[in-house]
Amino acid sequence: MAKFATYFLMDSEDVLSYVKEKISFFDENSELECEEIGDGNLNYVYHVVDRLSNKSVIVKQAGDTARISEDIKLSTNRIKIESNVLKMHGELAKGHAPDVYLYDDVMNCCVMEDLSDHTILRDALLEFKTFPKLADHISTFMVQTLLPTTDLVMNHKEKKLQVKEYINPELCEISEDLVYTEPFNDYNNRNELIASNKEWIEREIYGDSELRLEAAKLKFDFMNHAQALIHGDLHTGSLFVTQNSTKVIDPEFAFYGPIGYDVGNVIANLVFALVHGDAYNKKDFVGWAEKTIVEVVDQFIEKFDRYWDEHVTELMAKESGFKEWYLEQVLCDTAGVAGLELTRRIIGLAKVKDITSIEETDARVRAERICLTFAKQLIKVRHAFKTGNVYLQALKQSIQNN
């Protein structure tokens, strides 16, 4: 039987024969090398390069258990979702997604463009590097990928078929637990609090019943609001950047959910970068991060508005005042989700390096409290966050008060 006719988890040697057999990307006489470069929790990522021509590809394969733990069983369907969404993103937001060369539903892998000339944004931000076009690029990406998949623009029957196609129960469950539940009650006993902040967090987060109620409302919005095909994991580790280019990878959490989930994640992860810069007193970097957060919000609103006027087809959505009402809901969700992301990355088990790399205990405690104080406001008075400047003022207040 042919080697790749039934699924198995490939090693580097297998991946070499795989690309030789399956794609015509490389020359006949190429000298291929292959290395596993994945750093995530779930999948295997191989870099394949031809020593002679320097041409290269990435092969990403999903296992039926997570690579961090054999106990976590996951459907390999996520790589199909990822491949299809990457292709769709490439069409909707030109230049902002890697090209997909092949999706293989037997081997549960996908061959895509190698973006090794880019850097993972989180790593670059940890070194206080700045990216002048980031706000412009990411706001464009979000408007151009999110709005076309709503009922505002898409044919309603087509959209319902899409909702079905992108049903993603296992990965949604991860978010429902890690983002929307555990940070508020530790019901799975796997939150990780640093000793010096434990009491403060138990009082300010677990002990805040008003906050928990708002988180519960947001959880049901996430589970029941099939608004648009969202990326679902749009943090700074899913962005590949250079000074002139921004590419979005890893959309395996995609499903039809609230638009604010993506926008809120981008904002929260920029806040982590800013707070990290503040801890090391990097004034220029903090200034850039402030400006970028404001621009992401304001440019998202501006581009949303323009896209709406040019593309909305649903008749009832053209009623006067509907656009403003709709956008207000999106912004309200955005603030709520930004607050949830800030909370869960500090309290829950999936941390961010921006915070964990702060070595000095007092500085770490302060950074965590800045994020959590800001987060509480974002969640509780989320309807108030309607412009970039409102975010900035509230964040500055949290920095001053901690």
Ligand code: ADP
């Ligand atoms: P996971 O889903 O397991 O988190 P990711 O898609 O985030 O996997 O990829 C893990 C790592 O592999 C990334 O942080 C990056 O270093 C590398 N990687 C992924 N896709 C590409 C690509 N298209 N080009 C270059 N490197 C990539």
Ligand code: MG
């Ligand atoms: Mg991933």
